[in-house]
Amino acid sequence: MKLYLYNTLTRQKEEFVPIIPGKVGMYSCWPTVYRDPSIGNYRATFTADLIRNTLKLLWYQVTAVMNITDVWHLTSDADDGEDKMEKWAKREWISAFDVAKRYETIFRDGMKQLNIDEFDVMPRATEHIVDQIELVKKLEEKWYTYVVEGDGIYMDTTKVEDYGKLMWPNYKKRLEELNAWERINMWGKKHPTDFALWKFSPVGEKRQMERESPRWIGFPGWHIECSAMSSKYLWQQFDIHHGWADHITIHHPNEIAQSECAFGKYPWVKYWIHNEFLQVDGGKMSKSLWNVYNLKDIEEKGFSPLDLRYFYFMAQYGNFQNFTWDWLEAAKNARRSLIKKLKWKYVSVNKSQIETYEFYKKIEEFICDNINTPKLFAEINNGLKENVDWLHHVISYLEDKFLKLGLFEQEIVTEIPAEITAFADQRIQAKKDKNYALADELRNKITELWWNVKDNKDGYEIEKI
Ligand SMILES: [Zn+2]
Secondary structure, three states, rough: OOEEEEEOOOEEEEOOOOEOOOEEEEOOOOOOOOOEEEEEHHHHHHHHHHHHHHHOOOOOOEEEEEOOOOOOOOOOOOOOOOHHHHHHHHHOOOHHHHHHHHHHHHHHHHHHHHHOOOOOOOOOOOHHHHHHHHHHHHHHHHHOOOEOOOOOEEEOOOHOOOOOHHHHOOOOHHHHHHHHHHHOOOOOOOOOOOEEEEEEOOOOOOOOOOEEEOOEEEEEOOOOOHHHHHHHHHOOEEEEEEEEEEHHHHHHHHHHHHHHHHOOOOOOOOEEEEOOEEEEOEEEHHHHHHOOOOOHHHHHHOOHHHHHHHHOOOOOOOOOEEEOOOHHHHHHHHHHHHHHHHHOOOOOOOHHHHOOOHHHHHHHHHHHHHOOOHHHHHHHHOOOOOOHHHHHHHHHHHHHHHHOOOOOOOOOOHHHHHHHHHHHHHHHHHHHOOOOOHHHHHHHHHHHOOOOEEEOOOOOEEEEE
8 A cells, every 4th residue: 555644845745655665764853862751752752653663564674763862952943052961960960971861761761661662773962973073074075164263163054055945835935034033143153044063162161072073172063963873874865854843944954954965965855754742731831831741740640651652643643732631531541441342362463364354454544644543543443343353353463563552461450459449348248238239330340440359258359350
């Protein structure tokens, strides 16, 4: 079946045709590792995973790269301000490297909890400084750069004829607007859209994470790492670049400009895929509103990270998704009822078998339509109404390769909640009183909460369903 993906570069759904038949190279921009990742950050990681799993489901051989920005992220896109890592390190009294390492570990643990496999290559920016320097040098040799004394090496965007094309349609007009707005913050740059490729360390101040380049003491600008590392692991032209929608105006146009000028391959990337933001209660997720939730917050409220994974599936990746605790509850219930219906009956199915099922073909159709997960789940829930064998076959197959929702894993619970024991005690009493209707009602209550009560000679025993 042909896969159609929405390409930001052309602003339309396009048939996916990889550069090399059967093989796909994809790159995702990773969030910076300087704080506890929020459930919003994980929506991007989930999307990268979703794209990779889709391609694998359709039998492509995928190389997925996700960078780890563990260095020198500035406070804004404007190439100024204090280094974020250092700011946090100062606050927490540990070195910038430790901050990066600590949050990287937290992030990778979170991925595991969400059943997101590691990506094939997860290169750290700090370990690819030489590659970044090489790329800056290449751009210098081709006369795309200029030096701002005491500041850094800048990319001259006016030398790139189609700079900003990712902002299409009317990108020239959009660029004019941006330019007018940014003209106030030029900081010695020649043009508002020019950006730093390499920054010199401020005189008299030494940053913790600086490196000595052959020519200058300094550190890379924040766009260059993506071009340097993607070209290293995926060659100088590749199929898919994924990232946040807010990178459409600055970060990604800059990546395109520096890569196409350095490598001379057009287009540098064939398909640009962007996921939209996760909102909270219909608004922005922000520290000042106290609504930045992470996986720990989710678990403290009694949800599994896999309930959150189900929640992410409920929206199309390219649309805004609104997070509320009620919606998470709905996701949790839907996941539970799916588990209940499947009764842990996992069936191993192979490719030729699965392709004979009409139900699977329908599911595949939704996946191939720009990965339309809401429709896919509606179809699954429809299918659940019929209790037939092939449903188990199809869902088992999808679970392995695509859903990864823990649908066939029994939760290990060692402690029996007090509520359940109380119901069981009341039930024994009801039986003694010969009030069998009440006894049955209590048994149902226990079952609804996913426990089973069995009578034995000592009274009863309780086990997890
Ligand atoms: Zn990037």
